[in-house]
Each structure stands twice: as structure tokens, then as C-alpha cells.
Amino acid sequence: MAIVAKLPGPYRWPFVGNAALFIWKSPPEMINIITEIHRQFPRIIASCLQTGLLTATGKKWFQRRKVITPAFHFKILDQFVEIFDKQSAVFVENLAKSKGQPLDVFQPITLCALDIICETAMGVQIQAQINSDSVYVQAVKRVNAFFCLHKGNPRIKNNFFHICRISGLLSKRIFTFYLRNDFIFNLTPLKRRQDKLLKILHGFTDEVIVSRRAELMNDKKQDSSSNHDQDDIGVKKKMAFLDILLQSTIEGKPLTNMDIREKWILLCLRAMTQLAAYEEVRHVIGDDLDTPVTIKLLNDLNYLEMVIKETLRLYPSVPMYGRKMQENIDMNGFIIPKGSNIGISPIFMARDPTLWENPFEFIPERFESDNQYHPYLNVPFSAGPRNCIGQKFAMLEMKSTITHMLYQLAQTLAFLPFLLNNQCNCYCPILECVVGCVLNVATCTCDPI
Numbered sequence: 001m002a003i004v005a006k007l008p009g010p011y012r013w014p015f016v017g018n019a020a021l022f023i024w025k026s027p028p029e030m031i032n033i034i035t036e037i038h039r040q041f042p043r044i045i046a047s048c049l050q051t052g053l054l055t056a057t058g059k060k061w062f063q064r065r066k067v068i069t070p071a072f073h074f075k076i077l078d079q080f081v082e083i084f085d086k087q088s089a090v091f092v093e094n095l096a097k098s099k100g101q102p103l104d105v106f107q108p109i110t111l112c113a114l115d116i117i118c119e120t121a122m123g124v125q126i127q128a129q130i131n132s133d134s135v136y137v138q139a140v141k142r143v144n145a146f147f148c149l150h151k152g153n154p155r156i157k158n159n160f161f162h163i164c165r166i167s168g169l170l171s172k173r174i175f176t177f178y179l180r181n182d183f184i185f186n187l188t189p190l191k192r193r194q195d196k197l198l199k200i201l202h203g204f205t206d207e208v209i210v211s212r213r214a215e216l217m218n219d220k221k222q223d224s225s226s227n228h229d230q231d232d233i234g235v236k237k238k239m240a241f242l243d244i245l246l247q248s249t250i251e252g253k254p255l256t257n258m259d260i261r262e263k264w265i266l267l268c269l270r271a272m273t274q275l276a277a278y279e280e281v282r283h284v285i286g287d288d289l290d291t292p293v294t295i296k297l298l299n300d301l302n303y304l305e306m307v308i309k310e311t312l313r314l315y316p317s318v319p320m321y322g323r324k325m326q327e328n329i330d331m332n333g334f335i336i337p338k339g340s341n342i343g344i345s346p347i348f349m350a351r352d353p354t355l356w357e358n359p360f361e362f363i364p365e366r367f368e369s370d371n372q373y374h375p376y377l378n379v380p381f382s383a384g385p386r387n388c389i390g391q392k393f394a395m396l397e398m399k400s401t402i403t404h405m406l407y408q409l410a411q412t413l414a415f416l417p418f419l420l421n422n423q424c425n426c427y428c429p430i431l432e433c434v435v436g437c438v439l440n441v442a443t444c445t446c447d448p449i
């Protein structure tokens with residue numbers, strides 16, 4: 001992108017490759033793009049996905065979105081806070097065992113996120129944090145390792161890719177020209193390994209879905225006098241979460257999205273920021289560690305929310321997403337033809353000095369006032385009708401885990417994995433840290449404030 005930006009052509013409208021893909025960086029005109037509901041995944045990515053909310057288009061997408069939306073109703077999320085709380089407590093307990101020794105939190109966070117998503121989405125406790133040797137956890141780990149290419153990939157080590165590693169076989173296929181060819185890829189051992197791992201993952205989720213569906217139908221039959229509220233917000237929504245889980249399981253970076261996002265947040269909770277966030281948590285939750293953390297308390301953590309927003313600004317987990325235009329659109333006199341793919345890259349927007357003051361500084365206070373910035377300037381969860389349906393879920397989950405960490409553990413960053421710079425690659429499906437996030441963690445012995 002950095003090179004493309006230097007090519008002659010209208011500033012802010014660089015186009016890539018055969019001009020079918022435009023990268024848009026100017027928020028005011030973004031409304032024309034982001035309200036489009038068509039999204040086209042590259043063929044290589046699409047071949048790994050099954051049709052779900054993320055990949056569906058047209059009527060199918062509309063119907064699915066309608067069914068799934070109530071699953072994220074605050075009443076449902078309220079029930080999940082208890083699960084976030086329980087699993088975050090296990091996570092913190094595990095971290096505390098390191099007794100101050102440097103510890104890479106990537107794996108513990110991954111397992112915590114896995115426990116949370118399985119319990120919230122499928123109602124199944126896989127206890128990944130307690131038993132990380134189970135077949136399913138191993139399969140997820142292997143899929144992650146398989147999909148993550150930083151180790152041994154010389155390109156990831158050079159400067160251009162310094163800040164992030166490419167997650168996914170998908171990326172490997174994109175960057176290894178001969179693997180783009182289905183015929184060649186299908187002949188490689190990679191294809192067989194991919195199929196094997198996805199089979200384990202799908203096998204697990206399919207099994208859970210079948211039995212869970214049967215269980216719910218049974219409950220429904222037995223409880224013929226079920227009230228409508230329960231029916232709408234209980235049964236249907238749990239089904240909808242299963243649907244979402246299926247979707248995210250197949251996305252290629254299964255089930256661990258949130259851990260990665262949380263990792264960025266941990267990374268940025270530094271010094272003064274960490275102290276301010278800690279004070280807020282102590283103020284809102286109080287001195288009693290056993291106080292149940294409710295959705296209301298989490299919603300009151302405004303400073304922590306700003307920290308998360310600022311972290312996602314600098315390290316948006318999804319560095320680029322796109323829309324396929326169904327009509328010609330006029331963008332400031334520049335006609336983008338029907339059928340073009342337009343990429344929106346929150347990571348490039350976040351690092352543009354013409355859009356942000358001191359873009360590389362970590363300043364959560366930027367978000368103190370909601371109307372300080374253009375609404376499409378910071379869009380890690382996207383916007384418009386196809387925005388991230390799980391953003392409230394993700395925000396609450398992140399707040400819950402970080403609250404536990406802040407409350408119970410004194411942490412210092414043992415080692416900062418990378419420096420902020422303006423080199424980034426927006427073509428990786430999920431942004432990840434190159435070398436992990438190592439913390440020194442010790443049980444907190446702070447007095448009440």
C-alpha cells in the first residue's frame with residue numbers, strides 16, 4: 001500500500017492490481033460504500049468458507065441477519081456476562097501461577113476466549129483452560145499454527161511485514177503465487193492438512209449443534225406453556241448463536257478472534273493508562289473482589305472503553321474489509337464502476353496524519369467526546385447494515401477479562417513485541433502480533449483505594 005500510495009493517480013484513490021479493488025481512506029464519502037450490503041471474498045478465502053452470515057449476500061444475508069440480531073439483545077448479553085466473569089477468573093488464576101515470571105499471554109487468552117465462545121454460543125463447557133489437551137482444543141491450536149505463517153517465513157521477518165504476521169493459510173495462498181491455483185494447492189500436503197483439521201472442528205460443532213438443537217426442541221415441547229418472551233429470547237437466540245459459531249468456526253481463524261483483540265488491549269494497557277484504568281475499575285467495582293460483575297458495571301467503565309477503542313484504532317483486528325458495488329458511484333466526481341471491490345482499511349486510516357493528530361501516539365482520551373471525530377474515521381467494527389454484529393459482545397468480553405486482570409494482578413509488560421510504525425500490511429485477514437505478548441504478572445496486593 002505504501003508503494004501504491006506513491007504511484008501517480010488521484011490522491012486517496014489508489015487502486016490495486018487490475019483496478020477492480022480500490023482502497024478508500026476518506027471518511028466523509030464512506031457512507032456511499034459502507035451502506036452497500038454486498039461483500040465479495042476473494043475466491044481463495046471463499047473456497048474455505050461455508051455460506052453463513054459473513055459470506056451471505058442479498059436476500060439470504062438479510063434473512064440471516066434478521067434471525068441472528070436478537071441473539072445480541074442486551075438481555076442475552078446480560079446472561080453471558082456471568083460466563084465472561086467465570087472464565088476470566090480462571091484465566092487470571094492461571095496467569096497468577098506464573099508468579100512473576102515472564103509469560104506469553106497469547107495461549108492463555110486463546111483458551112479463555114475459546115471457553116467463552118463455546119459456552120456462550122453452544123452452551124457447551126469445553127474447559128479449554130483447565131484441559132488444554134482435549135481433541136478439540138488441540139485441533140483449534142493446530143489450525144491456528146497451521147494458519148499462522150510468521151515462523152520461518154522470511155518475508156514476515158523483513159520490515160515491510162514487521163508489524164503483523166499473516167494469519168492464515170489463506171494469506172499463504174495469496175502470497176505464494178503457485179498456491180493460488182486450486183489444482184496445484186489440492187496436490188500439496190497443505191490441502192490435506194487443512195481438510196483434516198477443518199473436519200475435526202466441523203465434526204465437533206456439528207455434533208454439538210445436532211444434540212443442542214434436539215435438546216432445545218425437546219425442552220420446547222415439554223414446556224408447552226412456555227411464555228413468548230422466553231421463546232423469543234431464549235430458544236431462538238441460542239440457536240442463532242450456534243449459527244454464528246458455525247460461521248466463525250469456518251472463517252479460517254476460528255474462535256480465537258477475540259483473544260487476539262484482547263491481546264492488543266493488554267499490550268496497550270501501559271503505565272499511566274494502566275493506572276487510570278485500574279483506578280476506574282476499583283472505583284466502579286469497589287473493594288470486594290467477590291462483587292459479581294454485571295453488565296451495568298461493565299457499561300460504567302468508560303475509561304476502559306476508551307482504552308479499547310484506542311487500541312482497536314491502532315491495531316484493528318480486521319485490518320481491511322470490503323464492499324462490492326452494485327451500481328456506479330460518484331465519489332467527488334470520480335466514478336467508481338459497478339462491480340468494483342472497494343476496500344476499507346481501518347489500519348491505514350488510523351495511521352494517516354492527515355486524518356489524526358499524532359496518529360502513532362496511544363491516547364485513549366481522544367475518544368472522550370463522541371462527536372470529536374467523523375463517525376467513519378474509526379471503524380474497527382465497520383459500520384452500516386453489515387457492521388460487526390458481535391461488537392457489543394466483544395466489548396463486554398474484553399472489559400470483563402481486563403477488569404479481572406487489572407483488579408487481581410499487577411502486570412508489567414516484560415517485552416514490547418513491536419514498535420509502532422507506519423509499516424503495516426492490510427492484506428492479512430486478522431491482525432496478529434508477530435512475537436507474542438509477554439507480561440510479568442504477579443498477584444496484586446494493593447490496598448483499598
Ligand code: HEM
Pocket residue numbers: 039053054055065244247257258261312316317318321322380381382383385386387388389390391393394
Ligand atoms: C474486537 C472484536 C471484533 C472486531 C474488531 C470485529 C470486527 C468485524 C468486522 C470489521 C467485520 C466486517 C464488517 C464489514 O464487512 O463491514 C465483522 C463482521 C462480523 N462479525 Fe465481528 N468483530 C469482532 C468480534 C466479533 C464477535 C465476538 C462476534 C460474534 C460473537 C462477531 C461476529 C461477526 C459476524 C457474524 C460478522 C458478519 C456480519 C454481517 O456480515 O452481517 N464479531 N466483525
